[in-house]
Amino acid sequence: MSTASREFLRNAAEKSADLVHRQIIRRAIDHYNQAVERRRARFLDWQEARRRCQEIKREAVIHLDRYLLEFERRVQERGGQVFWAETSEDARQYITDLASRRGVRTIVKSKSMVTEEIHLTPALEKLGLRVYETDLGEFIVQLRNEPPYHIVTPAMHLTRAQVASLFREKLGDVISDDPQYLVGVARRELRHAFFSAEMGITGANFLVADSGMIAITTNEGNGRLCTTLPRIHVAVAGIEKIIPRLENLALLWPVLATAGTGQPVTCYNTLIGGPRKTDEVDGPEEFHMVLLDNGRSELLADREQREVLHCIRCGSCLNACPVFRTVGGHTYGTTYPGPIGSVLTPHLRGLNEFQHMSYASSLCGACTDVCPVKIELHHHLLQNRRNAVNDAKRPLVERATFKLWRWAMLNAGIYALSGWFARAAMRIVHAVRIEGTPLDPMRLWTKYHALPSVPAKSFREIWRKNRGAN
Amino acid sequence: MARTENSGRERILARIRSGLLTPVVAHTPDLSSGSARPMVFAPIPDALERFQRECAENNTECIVTPDAKGSAEIVAGVLAALPVGEIFVQDAPELRRLAQAWSPSRAIRWSNEGAPAETSQATITLAECLVAQTGSIFVSSKCGGRGASVVAPVHIVVANVGQLVPDLETAFARLRERGTASHNSFVCLITGSSRTSDIEKILVLGAHGPCRLVTVLALHSANESGGGPAKA
Numbered sequence: 237m238s239t240a241s242r243e244f245l246r247n248a249a250e251k252s253a254d255l256v257h258r259q260i261i262r263r264a265i266d267h268y269n270q271a272v273e274r275r276r277a278r279f280l281d282w283q284e285a286r287r288r289c290q291e292i293k294r295e296a297v298i299h300l301d302r303y304l305l306e307f308e309r310r311v312q313e314r315g316g317q318v319f320w321a322e323t324s325e326d327a328r329q330y331i332t333d334l335a336s337r338r339g340v341r342t343i344v345k346s347k348s349m350v351t352e353e354i355h356l357t358p359a360l361e362k363l364g365l366r367v368y369e370t371d372l373g374e375f376i377v378q379l380r381n382e383p384p385y386h387i388v389t390p391a392m393h394l395t396r397a398q399v400a401s402l403f404r405e406k407l408g409d410v411i412s413d414d415p416q417y418l419v420g421v422a423r424r425e426l427r428h429a430f431f432s433a434e435m436g437i438t439g440a441n442f443l444v445a446d447s448g449m450i451a452i453t454t455n456e457g458n459g460r461l462c463t464t465l466p467r468i469h470v471a472v473a474g475i476e477k478i479i480p481r482l483e484n485l486a487l488l489w490p491v492l493a494t495a496g497t498g499q500p501v502t503c504y505n506t507l508i509g510g511p512r513k514t515d516e517v518d519g520p521e522e523f524h525m526v527l528l529d530n531g532r533s534e535l536l537a538d539r540e541q542r543e544v545l546h547c548i549r550c551g552s553c554l555n556a557c558p559v560f561r562t563v564g565g566h567t568y569g570t571t572y573p574g575p576i577g578s579v580l581t582p583h584l585r586g587l588n589e590f591q592h593m594s595y596a597s598s599l600c601g602a603c604t605d606v607c608p609v610k611i612e613l614h615h616h617l618l619q620n621r622r623n624a625v626n627d628a629k630r631p632l633v634e635r636a637t638f639k640l641w642r643w644a645m646l647n648a649g650i651y652a653l654s655g656w657f658a659r660a661a662m663r664i665v666h667a668v669r670i671e672g673t674p675l676d677p678m679r680l681w682t683k684y685h686a687l688p689s690v691p692a693k694s695f696r697e698i699w700r701k702n703r704g705a706n
Numbered sequence: 707m708a709r710t711e712n713s714g715r716e717r718i719l720a721r722i723r724s725g726l727l728t729p730v731v732a733h734t735p736d737l738s739s740g741s742a743r744p745m746v747f748a749p750i751p752d753a754l755e756r757f758q759r760e761c762a763e764n765n766t767e768c769i770v771t772p773d774a775k776g777s778a779e780i781v782a783g784v785l786a787a788l789p790v791g792e793i794f795v796q797d798a799p800e801l802r803r804l805a806q807a808w809s810p811s812r813a814i815r816w817s818n819e820g821a822p823a824e825t826s827q828a829t830i831t832l833a834e835c836l837v838a839q840t841g842s843i844f845v846s847s848k849c850g851g852r853g854a855s856v857v858a859p860v861h862i863v864v865a866n867v868g869q870l871v872p873d874l875e876t877a878f879a880r881l882r883e884r885g886t887a888s889h890n891s892f893v894c895l896i897t898g899s900s901r902t903s904d905i906e907k908i909l910v911l912g913a914h915g916p917c918r919l920v921t922v923l924a925l926h927s928a929n930e931s932g933g934g935p936a937k938a
Contacts, residue, residue, distance in 0.1 A: 507893040
């Protein structure tokens with residue numbers, strides 16, 4: 237069992253028994269579900285919207301090289317620089333070198349999962365730079381020195397009282413836990429950072445090939461300030477974020493907002509194309525676009541899972557997943573948690589170390605049902621399980637058990653005998669009251685669940701009797 | 707043209723091209739072909755009514771006025787209620803004309819003098835177009851720059867009904883027709899004032915951007931001689 241797998245199991249057991257945590261998450265997701273239901277009703281045909289978004293992303297991905305080159309050319313025509321990063325290390329190196337060369341001391345960042353993926357902030361801090369996360373949720377988890385809990389709602393796991401207490405400890409005098417007041421505290425704290433930072437770093441929700449612009453979807457306005465006030469703007473995005481045409485956003489923006497936060501569209505949908513033009517009032521003097529591969533191009537060659545590159549990171553599969561809701565975002569220990577994280581992470585970081593994530597699913601298919609670009613997430617989890625069995629090492633006990641199970645399933649007599657033994661064993665366990673104790677062979681299950689009472693007769697016996705009666 | 711050469715570029719492109727040669731298994735049928743596709747959004751019969759309704763929902767204050775003179779008075783009223791301090795205004799002939807109606811004591815920084823100051827009490831700009839479907843405003847760098855719609859606590863947009871389009875699809879067609887994306891380094895669809903729900907999913911307005919977004923919408927544009935209302 238890998239270290240990541242052991243940690244996952246330990247944290248999952250702890251978090252799923254934390255009833256306060258479960259209540260906080262349930263409340264947040266109930267709120268989200270209500271909003272999504274209302275906003276989906278604004279579409280005449282939500283399923284058609286999903287199909288069209290799937291087609292847009294499919295078109296982009298099957299001509300990825302062409303659209304990336306078109307995007308690069310347009311960005312360069314606008315006076316921007318484009319850097320192609322094969323790995324996280326390449327991307328970090330480019331940005332840290334740039335910051336050093338330009339004498340940057342303060343950086344403001346807007347929310348970006350890809351910068352989490354490449355562990356950018358620690359690399360910049362190592363150079364002695366001050367890095368401010370400016371999205372409120374990100375700012376909160378940065379103060380707590382922990383990673384985002386959720387790809388859209390980073391501080392979903394915290395109550396207002398916890399945020400107030402955190403602000404009191406880190407920022408000084410805080411007199412209320414009213415969210416309006418707390419937002420004001422963060423706004424004041426970050427205002428100075430925005431106006432003093434030399435570099436702004438953002439992600440991008442979409443890279444628009446035909447116009448050389450990046451599209452950034454936000455609500456707070458922090459992304460806008462990060463791309464307006466500092467003299468250097470660095471955008472980092474995975475190569476799969478490309479879309480062919482600007483007009484595609486007429487559908488992608490409302491669909492992303494509906495699936496992501498339950499809004500018709502978010503407050504600010506910003507398009508940035510390069511640095512400020514000479515006749516423009518404001519904006520950065522430099523624009524750097526870092527296009528990150530980091531394993532994505534290899535996913536293109538996966539005949540079953542290429543469509544994982546269609547993901548628009550709305551987070552709806554996390555909210556729909558019963559496992560995510562129970563174990564929480566931090567338990568996964570990866571940049572991308574939930575169903576999409578469980579599918580993607582083994583590709584980005586290795587199947588052997590992260591194969592356990594494919595099992596963090598009930599395969600109920602709720603993730604597939606809600607995905608706005610129709611990624612067949614639960615099929616891919618199943619494929620990863622198969623690949624893990626074929627390619628990676630599974631424990632000897634597991635392999636032996638399945639061999640035994642297969643043998644029994646193919647032999648009716650053995651199957652009936654095994655059933656008789658299992659029922660007898662369950663009755664004994666029940667009779668001597670060792671359920672859930674270390675002596676119980678089914679302890680892993682019975683520790684948390686009450687077994688139903690064992691029926692007196694097996695299905696086969698009942699079937700035989702009834703058929704005889706007829 | 708700016709360029710950055712790096713060795714990873716060719717290797718990434720080679721991997722992409724080689725990956726794309728793999729035939730893929732499709733789980734869902736491809737429905738891109740075929741004749742009539744279902745509509746995604748319902749048609750919008752009355753753009754002005756829809757715009758006002760959407761604004762009410764997304765916390766944009768939408769004030770409809772008969773003409774430019776009416777708009778100037780509304781803007782003057784909004785400004786009169788704000789704390790003392792400089793305001794930032796997009797340098798455009800329409801807004802220069804309107805500014806004559808505002809209090810002479812209010813200091814104005816015009817966009818040709820530079821970006822808005824951190825302490826600006828309000829910003830006043832025009833818009834590229836307005837979108838009824840979502841109650842949104844499209845702005846670009848030409849509308850006073852990038853900061854003009856985000857730096858101050860109040861953003862006032864002066865527009866007329868002729869700028870109103872029914873939906874996002876039409877808005878993008880208009881932007882394309884006018885070359886808005888190619889002529890500007892910044893274009894933004896603004897829908898309501900800045901907000902966050904990051905703490906317990908409770909909506910708070912005015913996170914980092916404006917707490918108030920006011921759209922002053924004239925039924926007749928300044929260029930019209932007083933005929934019928936501008937067509938949306």
